[in-house]
Amino acid sequence: GLDPRGWTYDNIAQQKASMRRYACSFDWDRVLITSDPEYYKWNQWLFLEFYNKGLAYRKNSNVNWCPSCQTVLANEQVVQGLCERCDTAVTKKALTQWYFKVTDYADRLLDDLDTLEGAWPAKVLTMQRNWIGRSYGAEVKFEIEGRKNPIEVYTTRPDTLFGATFMVVAADSDLAAELASEAAPEVRIKFQDFLEETKKTNDIDRLATDRPKRGIDLGRFAINPVNGEKLPIWAADYVLADYGTGAIMAVPAHDQRDLDFARQNNLPVQVVVDTGEDDPSVSGVATTGDGVMVNSGELNGLKKIEAIAKITEILAAKGLGKKAKNFRLRDWLISRQRYWGTPIPIVHCETCGEVPVPASELPIKLPDAKGLDLSPKGTSPLGGASDWVNVTCPKCGQAAKRDTDTMDTFVDSSWYFLRFLSPNSDTEAFPKEEAKKWAPVDQYVGGVTHAILHLLYARFFTKVLHDLGHVEFEEPFTRLLNQGMVLMNGSAMSKSRGNLVRLSEQLDEHGVDAVRLTMAFAGPPEDDIDWADVSPAASAKFLARAWRCAKDVTSQPGVDFATGDNDLRRATHLFLKEFPEQIESFKFNVGVAKIMELVNALRKAIDGSAGGSDPAVREAAETVAKALSLFAPYTAEDMWQLLGHKPAVALAGFAEPIASLLVRDSLTAVVQVDGKLRDKFEVSSSISEAELEALAMASVNVQNALAGKQIKNVIVRAPKLVNIATA
Secondary structure, three states: OOHHHHHHHHHHHHHHHHHHHOOOOOHHOOOOOOOHHHHHHHHHHHHHHHHHOOOOEEEEEEEEEEOOOOOEEEEHHHOOOOOOOOOOEEEEEEEEEEEEHHHHHHHHHHHHHHEEEEEHHHHHHHHHHHHHHOOHHHHEEEEEOOOOOOOOOOOOOHHHHHHHEEEEOOOOHHHHHHHHHHOOOOHHHHHHHHHHHHHOOOOOHHOOOOOOEEEEEEEEEEEEEOOEEEEEEEEEEEOOOOOOOEEEEHHHOOOOOHHHHHHHOOOOOOOOEEEOOOOHHOOOOOOOOEEEOOOOOHHHHOHHHHHHHHHHHHHHHOOOOOEEEEEOOOOEEEEOOOOOOEEEOOEEEEEEEEEEOOOOHHOOOOOOOOOOOOOOOOOOHHHOHHHEEEEEEEOOEEEEEEEOOEOOOOHHHHHHHHOOOOOOOOOOOOOHHHHHHHHOEEEEEOOOHOOOOHHHHHHHHHHHHHHOOOOOOOOOOEEEEEOOOOOEEOOOOOOOOOOOOOOOHHHHHOOOOHHHHHHHHOOOOOOEEEEHHHOOHHHHHHHHHHHHHHHHHOOOOOOHHHHHOHHHHHHHHHHHHHHHHHHOOOOOOHHHHHHHHHHHHHHHHHHHHOOOHHHHHHHHHHHHHHHHHOOOOOOOOHHHHHHOOOOOOOOOOOOOOOOOOOOEEEEEEEEEEEEEEEEEEEEOOOOOHHHHHHHHHHOHHHHHHHOOOEEEEEEOOOOEEEEEEEE
16 A cells, blocks of 8 residues: 555645645745654643543443444544545444543533634534533432342433333443343343344444334343332343443333334333323324323422422432433544554553653654555554564563554644644743743634534643643634535535546636635635636636736826825725725625726726826725735736835735725615616715605606506615605
């Protein structure tokens, strides 16, 4: 296969060349390459910081496994049950892996989203809230017949305890394995077969409401703590081991998945909330709405909230339950069985166990890939680098082995914005004093696809860095813009679809400025645009028109603009007021449209009575050049020099709009009859409503439209509108 180092650095070189050609205005002295040891040294340092704070730990559990990539995936990297990289169906596999304890920050990650309201897209905030998934309920203890330790079950509806008719444990949970091991031989055999089948099914499918639920009776019974009834315990695939305690009390009358499972296996259904709807055991539809408690002992007659409070109080008093809070969010699994990643700075010693590598020995560099089998095979390729793996323990000096997993590459991007403060420092990840001055990021641009990946991880990292005293803020990005995608014929561009548009070819054909202007003018940056619907050729034509305007200016720099044409000056100063507002609010397409309007007014003035010598023509042309420098820097610079100025137009700055020029002496009023435009005319900006109505009624076009009709209502909004409605 390809050498990842060579492939990566070749691509970086190509991307840098493209960005330079595209006239991106970056500080090229602050380039970061996260695969450089000088960068990932600080990934390792941060890992040790997390480890020492108890936020990095190793455990054995069932993890998401991609059979194609032959590596584990974090929950956030599983999309609709598929690997985000290759779209292979994800399965489960028991492995010992490294995790970051993001759940310690679940409350803060959720609550602090409120501080981002209005500054981040509502969709991203909703996605993160749902992913974190905080819920409130109760943990209830169920005794197990013939077993010393009870099962603890988390439920958001403890009020429905009297309706529990069986219990379900996740087939891949430790509890299910324990209960099956104590069961009859035939049950143990069935359970093992069922467990293997369950592991082949991804979590999305397991939770789907429209698929048959599978399970086996473990032959054991739990005792309902509120009425003493025996509840058969089933292992099933529609409960996940990592949600709550991995066990649920099944209330089929009021939960559709429980009801489906009960009907498949002839299990009883007990209604405990009267909602006035049909009996679920007959209709096959669970009743999930609010109602009044029935068949529930001392809860009878109570409403949901009252019943939850009362039953929780009763359980707590008897030591059978307590109030509880749960999260959908799980700890971040960072181990990867890949060569190309940051080596984990831990040594495994038979005497000392896990031993952190001293910070003074960082970075732990990746070994040379030559001679290593980098193909996916389920174990880390680093394990084959024996000279690299075998080391002495930093603690006791005995023989030890390096950890052979590498970190999830999302670790790289969880803090990179801080590394820009000191990209070449070999003494610190970033300077605290510079972070005080420059961070957090004022405006961040990123796709919505990373809402629960990079954006959530970066928020987690920032909060940890705050708690460790490295930064004084808790949110990394003050404002967020989700950019759209550039499509072709309605689909994302790809070689396989044959709809790939190469930037280099567009630049060769139309020029950099035309392509850049087309991108900006195509639509709001947060929307997708279809390249088939846009025209770089039209943009090139417009830029040539703007350039000719600058060429036709004959007045000298420094001329007194105040003596120029009033109409053109008004157009220029209205532009100076509106254009910055559009740019600040990321309405680049509207900003380009404003430039086009000003160029039209400028061309009209040059070709009209004002001519190229009018001072207002120079003022407008200079303003156009300054505005175009944001989108078409080469054309703008050429215009600027044609106008007699020295480089660079990008540093020139905009003039402040003059208030008196923003007041228009006249404007266009329109007259509508029954919603249809019938006439329009220039009127004084100070015209009264009575005068405007009189003008409208005197219009021949309006009179023709009203012929034979009775006027029902006239609405006048001076100086812009007269709206006439007929009976």
